[in-house]
Amino acid sequence: MSEFSLMLDENGAIVSIRKLSKIYEQGDTPIAALNRISLDIKAGEFLTLMGPSGSGKSTLLHIIAGIDRPSEGECRVQGVDVARLNESQLADWRNQNVGFVFQTFNLIPVLTAFENVELPLLLTQLARAERRRQVDTALELVGLSDRARHLPRQLSGGQEQRVAIARALVTDPAIVVADEPTGNLDSHSAHDVLTVLQSLSREAGKTVIMVTHDPKAAAFGSRTIHLEKGELLNGSP
Amino acid sequence: MTIGSFIFKNALRNKRRATLSILSVAVSLFLLVALQVALREITLPPEDIGAALRVAVRNKLSLANPLPARQLPIIERIPGVEAVSPFSWFGGKYKNEENMTFAQFAMDAKKLRRIFGEAKMTEAEYRDFEETKDSCIIGKITAEKYKLRIGDRITLESTIYPCALTFRIAGIYSGTIDDRNMLFHQEYLDEGCDTQGSVGMWWLRVKSIEDMPKVTEAINRAFANSSAEVRAESERAFQLSFISMMGNVKVFVASISSVVVFTLVLVSASTMSMAVRERLRELAILKAIGFRRRELFTLILAESFGLAMAGALLGIGGAYSLFTYGNIPKMTHGIFVVFEVTPKIMAVAGLVAAGLGVIASIAPSVSVARMSVVNGLKTLD
Numbered sequence: 140m141s142e143f144s145l146m147l148d149e150n151g152a153i154v155s156i157r158k159l160s161k162i163y164e165q166g167d168t169p170i171a172a173l174n175r176i177s178l179d180i181k182a183g184e185f186l187t188l189m190g191p192s193g194s195g196k197s198t199l200l201h202i203i204a205g206i207d208r209p210s211e212g213e214c215r216v217q218g219v220d221v222a223r224l225n226e227s228q229l230a231d232w233r234n235q236n237v238g239f240v241f242q243t244f245n246l247i248p249v250l251t252a253f254e255n256v257e258l259p260l261l262l263t264q265l266a267r268a269e270r271r272r273q274v275d276t277a278l279e280l281v282g283l284s285d286r287a288r289h290l291p292r293q294l295s296g297g298q299e300q301r302v303a304i305a306r307a308l309v310t311d312p313a314i315v316v317a318d319e320p321t322g323n324l325d326s327h328s329a330h331d332v333l334t335v336l337q338s339l340s341r342e343a344g345k346t347v348i349m350v351t352h353d354p355k356a357a358a359f360g361s362r363t364i365h366l367e368k369g370e371l372l373n374g375s376p
Numbered sequence: 377m378t379i380g381s382f383i384f385k386n387a388l389r390n391k392r393r394a395t396l397s398i399l400s401v402a403v404s405l406f407l408l409v410a411l412q413v414a415l416r417e418i419t420l421p422p423e424d425i426g427a428a429l430r431v432a433v434r435n436k437l438s439l440a441n442p443l444p445a446r447q448l449p450i451i452e453r454i455p456g457v458e459a460v461s462p463f464s465w466f467g468g469k470y471k472n473e474e475n476m477t478f479a480q481f482a483m484d485a486k487k488l489r490r491i492f493g494e495a496k497m498t499e500a501e502y503r504d505f506e507e508t509k510d511s512c513i514i515g516k517i518t519a520e521k522y523k524l525r526i527g528d529r530i531t532l533e534s535t536i537y538p539c540a541l542t543f544r545i546a547g548i549y550s551g552t553i554d555d556r557n558m559l560f561h562q563e564y565l566d567e568g569c570d571t572q573g574s575v576g577m578w579w580l581r582v583k584s585i586e587d588m589p590k591v592t593e594a595i596n597r598a599f600a601n602s603s604a605e606v607r608a609e610s611e612r613a614f615q616l617s618f619i620s621m622m623g624n625v626k627v628f629v630a631s632i633s634s635v636v637v638f639t640l641v642l643v644s645a646s647t648m649s650m651a652v653r654e655r656l657r658e659l660a661i662l663k664a665i666g667f668r669r670r671e672l673f674t675l676i677l678a679e680s681f682g683l684a685m686a687g688a689l690l691g692i693g694g695a696y697s698l699f700t701y702g703n704i705p706k707m708t709h710g711i712f713v714v715f716e717v718t719p720k721i722m723a724v725a726g727l728v729a730a731g732l733g734v735i736a737s738i739a740p741s742v743s744v745a746r747m748s749v750v751n752g753l754k755t756l757d
Binding site: 175201204207221226227230231233234235239241243245247248249250253254258259261262295306 | 377378379382385386388389500578657661662663664665666668669671685749750753
C-alpha cells in the first residue's frame, strides 16, 4: 500500500480545491493567474478544463498535479494538502499518484517505447520481472505492445502520445493530468488518444483532468468547466 | 532497463559531442602525465649506492668557471677521499650538426670504474679506454643514434676551446642513468687544446657514506679564500642545484599542468552545461514523474564522471602504453631516457579526472535543482 493511499472526502471528491489563488509577480505588478477558485473533482471523473490562453487552466492543472504551488487557498488531492509537502515528499507523491501527459509527448529520444514507460518504475522497489509485467500491461492498454522496441522517432505522433499515456499509467496513479494532449496530433490520432483517456476514466476508474482548447476534445469528458481571467465560469465546488 | 543503462544512453545520445569531450579529457590528461613524467625524469635523484658516495666539486662562482688542475693533490690527500677525477665539459659538435646533441666530458680514465662504476662495458673495452690516450667511450643511445661502432673514429669541434679533436671509440657503455654521454681523457684534452692547466670540475668518491659530510666540508675549507673557491656537494645536491640553474622547472611544469587542468575543467563544465541545457525539458519531465533532486544530481554526476573517466582511461592508458612500450630515447632524440609512468603519476591523473567529473557536474546540477517543473516545461512551448 502506498504512503499516500486513496482518500476521498464526504462528497466522494478526489480533488478538493478551496479559495485557491495563484499570483505571479511580473516586475512590480502582481498578476492573478487564479483568483479564489473552489472546485471538487470526483473520483473516476473525466474533467476537461477549457478557456482562452492565459485563463489559468494550465496553472490549475499544475497545482492539482503538484508541480506548482498556490499563493493562497487549499488544494487537497486524496485528502493530502499538496502545498504542505516538501520537494522530496512531493516527488514521491507525484510518482505514486499522478500520471502526466503533455502536448509535446516528451518521450526520452534515446529510450525505446518500453524503456520510456518503464522510467517511473525505476524509482520504485519493484523487481525487474514485475516492472516488465506492468510495462507490458500499460502498453497493451494503449494498443502499442507491438511497438515496445521502437524508439520515439520510429513512431507516429499519435503512437508517441499513446506511449506517453502508458508512461502516465504504469504506476497505476489515481489521477491522470493531460495538458492539451491532442494539440500536436491530426484528427485521427487525436480521436485515438481521447478514446484511450475516456476509457481510462470509464473502465479503469481513473480520474482524468484534461486541459484543451478544442470543444470536440472536451466532448469526450464527463464534465467541462470553463475558466476566464483566473475564475471559474460554470464550475461548482 | 537500469539507472546505469539510462545514464549510459544519455551520455552517448550526442555521440559527436561525447567523443570530442572524451578526447579533450584524454589529450589533456595525456599531456598532464607527460609533463609529470618529464618533470620526474629531470629531477630524478640518483638512487644507486655509487651516487650516494659521489661528490661534485665546482667553482663557487658558477659552473662555467673552471678550476685549477693543481687542486687535485690537495683533494686527494683529504681523509675519506677514495678517488678523484677531473670532469671537463668539451662542448663538441659532431659532424655538421648545428647544435651539440650529446655531452662530452674529459676525465681521468683510470678512475672511471672507481667513481662511476655503474657503466657496463667489457673488461677489454675498459682496458682499451684506460690505456689509449686518444680513445673515448660513448653511451649506447648515442652509439645507436649515429650508428657508431667500436674502432670508429669521430671528430668533434669544441665550442669551448679553439680546437677539434679526433677520438677512437674504445667502448660503448650502458646501465647508467643517462647512456648518452661521451667520456675521454683529460690528458688528451690538455694536449690537444689549450686548457691552461684548468679543469671544468672535480668528481670524487668517498670511502663511506659517513665520510660524505666531513669530506665536502674539508674540500670547501681547503680552498676557502683562494683564487678558486669551490663548492663541494653530494651528487644529489649537485643535480638539484644544477636543475635550479636552468630555472625553476618544477614551478614551470606545475604552472603548465595547472593551466591544462583549469582549461579542462572549463571545457568539461561547458560540455556538461550544454548537455543538460539541451535536456532541461526532459529533466523537468523526470522531476514531474517523481525523480528527486538527489536522483537528478546522481544522473548528471554519473554522466559527467563517466565521460571524464573514459577520457582518463584513454589519456592515461595511452600515455602509459606509449611511454612504456615506445622507444622514448628515439622519439625524443635522446632528451629523455627512462620516462617511466609511475603508479603515483597515474593515480594523480586519475584523481584529476575524477575531480573534473565532479566539478563539471556541479553547475548544471545546481541549475536543475533550482529549476521548477513548470519553468522546465515552459521550455517546451
